[in-house]
Amino acid sequence: MAEHDLTARMAGQMDCHLVFPLLEFLQERQLYADEEILEAKIRLLGGTNMVDYAMDIHKSLHGTEDVPEDMVKRRTEVVSRLRALDAAAAPIVSFLQSPQLVQELRPDKQYNIHMLQERFQIGPDQIEALYQYAKFQFDCGNYSGAADYLYQYRALCTNSERSLSALWGKLAAEILMQNWDVALEELNRLKEIIDSKNFSSPLNQLQNRIWLMHWSLFIFFNHENGRNGIIDLFFQDRYLNAIQTNAHHLLRYLATAVVVNKRRRNMLKELIKVIQQEQHSYKDPITEFLECLYVNYDFDGAQQKLMECEQVILNDPFLGKRIEEGKFITVPLRDEFLENARLFIFETYCRIHRCIDIGMLAQKLNMNYDEAELWIMNLVRNSKLDAKIDSVSGTLIMTTNHVDIHEQIIESLKNLNMRTHLLAKNIVEPAQAAQQAAR
DSSP: OGGGOOHHHHHTTSOHHHHHHHHHHHHHHTOSOHHHHHHHHHHHHTTSSOHHHHHHHHHHHHTOSOOOHHHHHHHHHHHHHHHHHHHHHHHHHHHHTOHHHHTTOOSOHHHHHHHHHHHHOOOHHHHHHHHHHHHHHHHTTOHHHHHHHHHHHHHHOOOHHHHHHHHHHHHHHHHHTTOHHHHHHHHHHHHHHHHHSOOSSHHHHHHHHHHHHHHHHHHHTTSTTHHHHHHHHHTSHHHHHHHHHHOGGGHHHHHHHHHHOGGGGGGHHHHHHHHHHTTTTOOOHHHHHHHHHHTSOOHHHHHHHHHHHHHHHHTOTTTOOOEEETTEEEOHHHHHHHHHHHHHHHHHHHHHOSEEEHHHHHHHTTOOHHHHHHHHHHHHHHSOOOEEEETTTTEEEEOOOOOOHHHHHHHHHHHHHHHHHHHHHHHHHHHHHHHHHHO
């Protein structure tokens, strides 16, 4: 199933720190050889300050306690740089660590800058040092400290570009700490800026939207209201255009969200249209399942794709989240997807057939006969489905109430005639009463 792995595509749109959870998932699923994953981690760590972590991975990969000289040298540089930044940011960090002093800050940035300069000799250089210190802490893997300092920095920063960069960093830190509520707030804040900011070029704005959608996957597939959130964001014209321009693979996550979200079934038609438009640019078992079912009415093809969908979900870092329940491990989104997908197959098949063999339907639902019969029985009982099961013949019979078209027309004309009569009566009677009164 590595052919459907999107990690390589996703990594190019993410901060390198956000790629580590994806690699951890792939390593756990053993989708690739351990050596490949460890080598990928070392390459990623080259862009960070987490040198000790890189050393540990190197030792594990090569089975030795020795580390390359360049790693030792790099560690010395990181420690030296950290000390220098620590000293440069010390005045403002000391100020921010005092709750009494922080209370003196106001929403007015200019006032804050003037007050810090006048009373504490903290000027633009120290504020810039705070940004560099926060960024360095993030690159060292201290996400909690980085998030706090970036938040404070944005309250003092007057440079819009720098402030935007700090917000991206704050969002990444909250994601990595799995603070999903706070991360969602930062995501919405960032979206507002991206949508309203005057970028140097439309292409730059498009790229920011693509980054935002990729980072949002961490939040939307972990937050309790995430499945609505991803549908709301990805179906907005500007973001859907970004997907169709340079992020076609995000259709996997949009399609999955629509399938498992029963309350947003109204978006299915729009989703199918987009999948058809982009079928030559991107397809996977999830998009192909919907195309087989709703475009080609190929139930055998849909059945085959549904089996592949299960493997795609299990091996996807965003969709295959595992939950331990006692001695059992479940994948909730996999279970919901299969349940809703079977319902899609069942509903579509029932629309075009009047008498359905339960055994044949069980095959199309990837279930055994008894499971399928019980599943259909519960569905008929709990829904308004106008059908009955014939256990003797092993069939599901759809009962339809056929109304003669001529009777419908006659009934409509009767209603129209009645409404016309009442309308005329309401107009004529007041007019006649007015004439009599005039006489």
